[in-house]
Amino acid sequence: MAGKVVLHYFNGRGKMESIRWLLTVAEVEFDEVYLTRREQYDKLINDGALMFQQVPMVEMDGMKLIQTKAILKYIAEKYNLYGKDIKDRLMIDMYSEGLIDFQEMFLILPFIEDVKPKLDNIQSRAKERYLPVFEKVLSGSIYLVGGKLSMADVLLVETSLMLEEKFPAILSAFPNIKAFQGRMIQIPAINRFLKPGSKRKMQPDAIYAKTVREVLSHMSI
Incomplete structure (x- = not known):
């Protein structure tokens, strides 16, 4: 057992x-x-x-x-956080791996003295490469894939909160992501x-x- x-x-x-x-x-x-x-x-x-x-x-x-x-x-x-079929899983993997790649930019921050250039790079990558993707997907959608909670949603809310810790106003230009975050943090397990x-x-x-x-x-x- x-x-x-x-x-x-x-x-x-x-x-x-x-x-x-x-x-x-x-x-x-x-x-x-x-x-x-x-x-x-x-x-x-x-x-x-x-x-x-x-x-x-x-x-x-x-x-x-x-x-x-x-x-x-x-x-x-x-x-049961991985979609209903192989096509859902593909999309979940693509979104998730993009978010994991982006999160890796944060990992080096505790180990360097001059963090400002790294933070500037994180902010520009977020605004220009990553957040626009999810803002578009969430236009009219509650979840990223298949109308159902998945691993990709969990990674996105985690990433959005990480970004706001460093750049409190960053989601102001991405209202769909901000609304998504608001819904996600009401899930009892996440709220706790x-x-x-x-x-x-x-x-x-x-x-x-x-x-x-x-x-x-x-x-x-």
């Missing part, structure tokens, strides 16, 4: 945060084991838990899952996740960056 889902990562957002979001929307309870020492990481490797010597790693259904996109797809498929004391992580700080450097200095975050 499979036990409780366990996440192995740092006490911060990074590549695990989207997984936390999706599990939350699926209403799956999970525990977390935070990496704070190099010895923990080495033990995971020596135990054969990390196929490519990378985290995130999720223990779920008797398996040790790695690779963020693969983990997200597994959760989405299992909990956004309240203090939940398992949602705050913006990464110097302690998070220091821990990552010490534990995983040569790996992707």
Whole structure:
């Protein structure tokens, strides 16, 4: 019998945060084991838990899952957040992978001193490349694909909130996305996740960056 889902990562957002979001929307309870020492990481490797010597790693259904996109797809498929057919899944994948690519621009911010050029680039990419896509799709649509909640919707609301943390007025030019965000945060599971004391992580700080450097200095975050 499979036990409780366990996440192995740092006490911060990074590549695990989207997984936390999706599990939350699926209403799956999970525990977390935070990496704070190099010895923990080495033990995971020596135990054969990390196929490519990378985290995130999720223990779920008797398996040790790695690779963020693969983990997200597994959760989405299992909990009916992955569309009704192969064409829906294709669109969900395209939207989701675009959002994941965009989110990766945020990952480097805790590890650099001069963040302004990076933030300027994030803002311009958001306004010119990413947000217009979703603004158009959401014109007259409640959800991104098939009139039904999916992984892509979860990633979009997560990304929209990340953007507003850095650029509070950024969605003013994208009313459909702002309205979508308003609907999404009323979903009970998301509403709870956004309240203090939940398992949602705050913006990464110097302690998070220091821990990552010490534990995983040569790996992707």
